[in-house]
Amino acid sequence: MRVSARNKLPGVVQEITTDGLMAKVSVRIGDNHLVALVTAEAVKEMGLAVGDEVTAMIKSTSVMLAKGD
Amino acid sequence: MRVSARNKLPGVVQEITTDGLMAKVSVRIGDNHLVALVTAEAVKEMGLAVGDEVTAMIKSTSVMLAKGD
Amino acid sequence: MRVSARNKLPGVVQEITTDGLMAKVSVRIGDNHLVALVTAEAVKEMGLAVGDEVTAMIKSTSVMLAKGD
Amino acid sequence: MRVSARNKLPGVVQEITTDGLMAKVSVRIGDNHLVALVTAEAVKEMGLAVGDEVTAMIKSTSVMLAKGD
Amino acid sequence: MRVSARNKLPGVVQEITTDGLMAKVSVRIGDNHLVALVTAEAVKEMGLAVGDEVTAMIKSTSVMLAKGD
Amino acid sequence: MRVSARNKLPGVVQEITTDGLMAKVSVRIGDNHLVALVTAEAVKEMGLAVGDEVTAMIKSTSVMLAKGD
Structure with a gap:
């Protein structure tokens, strides 16, 4: 599948915190960490778990x- | 300055393409590339140039x- | 591929207008039309053309x- | 009222789930479903209820x- | 019309710059200026002109x- | 620090409501109020409190x- 999003960063899920409708997913991308705030429903439907290889997609806009400082 | 954005990735500007109101800025973040679409006005006002150290900020939402594939 | 975006609407590309860095893509979704503003680079890289079957993905946030009126 | 958002899809509210600060609103748009994540405050202030006719507004960006697959 | 967006700031259009698909609209909000990047199509369809009273709508997310500094 | 976001509105925090992963921060900007929905983690990390002087940053897109009405 090809997507229009310009930023597709491969990473590994490090932590998932679910609370009510929302879930915070921490992903290691090389030496950086990226936090994604998605719906708890998305985490469940994707069967997302710590250690999963994922792609973080971010529109360039x-x-x-x-x-500077 | 502290910002609420959860994702603050340090990188180096690799390429800037300006066209009309918009500018596409390519930033190297570790082994990855991140593309930011900002206004041409922002690039000018920041004095943004290839080789600049910048921080890419992305809201977790x-x-x-x-x-998967 | 499973994505966290809650909204994945299947449609058909009806019109593509490219200008500089940007491209406006009009997609028919059932009886509605959806306009996506993406980078011209994305359109080129995806080989996007009128008549293509695509999925419009939109984060619920x-x-x-x-x-009302 | 005229709005700059290019996408204004008419639909009917099918389900509202409120939890803390957030609310998930499911809207039927023709044959599709659209999920909107808004504040619980917005749902209350709008008096939003199942069966309401609403317009889902989405910026083209x-x-x-x-x-593809 | 009631909208879910939490931020609805009344203002007056001060400047409109159109280039290709995009338009930059500068709006005075009290003592501040707000810049909106919308499609040129939106500006045309709304008949937007300098001096118009508008409402800037911004999702809280x-x-x-x-x-700090 | 210079940021690409075109909208940087100075204000004062008036109310903070935290619930689970999310926090709603109300900021007075001149005669207007602006609501920001950020992560509870951001509020904690920034040591954000009522009365703090902050800058609300919003991308023009x-x-x-x-x-009209």
């Missing part, structure tokens, strides 16, 4: 840049 | 996850 | 609701 | 496209 | 907070 | 415009 959702990325901000900061420079 | 903007991250999607994909699993 | 990106949907607003309006009621 | 929030739509991603996927093609 | 799209707002980031920064503190 | 996240702003919608409405005109």
Whole structure:
């Protein structure tokens, strides 16, 4: 499957915290960590678990840049 | 400055393409590349140039996850 | 591939307008039309063309609701 | 009222699940279902209920496209 | 019309710059300025012009907070 | 620090409601109120409290415009 999202970062799920409707999924991407806030329903439907290989997808319009201190 | 965005990835600007109101900025983050679509005005105001050290900031609600092929 | 995005609407590409860095893609979803603003690079890389069957993916946090006149 | 959002899909509320600060609203749009994650406050203030006719509004920059399997 | 977006800021259009598919609309909100990047099509369809009274709508999930220097 | 986000509105935190993974932060911006939905983790890490001076940052692509009634 090809997706229009410009950012597709491969990583491994490190932690999943579910609370009510929401779930916070921490993914290791190389030396960085990425946090995704998704629905608890998505975690369940995907059968997402710690150790899973996933791809974090981010539209380029959702990325901000900061420079300097 | 502390920001609420959960994802703050340090990187180096590799390429900037400006066209009209928009600019596409490619940033190297470790072994990955991240593309940010920002306004041309932002690039100008920040004095953004290839080689600059920047931080890519992404709200956790903007991250999607994909699993499997 | 399973994705965390809650909204995955199957449709057919009806029109693609590319200008500079951006592309506007019009997709027919049942009786509705959906407009996606993506990068021109994405359209090229996906080989997107009129008549293609695609899936429009939208995070549930990106949907607003309006009621009344 | 005219809005800049390109996507305005008319539908009917099918299910509302509220938990803490958030609410998940399921809307039938023709043959599709759309899930909106809004604040519980919005649901209360709008007096949103199952059976209500609503319009789902989505900015075109929030739509991603996927093609193939 | 009632909308789920928590942020509805009344303002006056101060400047509109259109280029290709995109338009940058500057809106005065009290003592602040807000920039909206919308499609050129939206500006045309809304008949948007300098001096128009508009409401800037922003989902609460799209707002980031920064503190300190 | 310079950021690409076009909208940087200075304000004062008026109310913080935390529930599970999420927090709703109400900020006074001049005569307006702005609601930010961030993670509870962000509120904690930033040491965010009522009375704090903050900057609300919003990407221009996240702003919608409405005109008329």
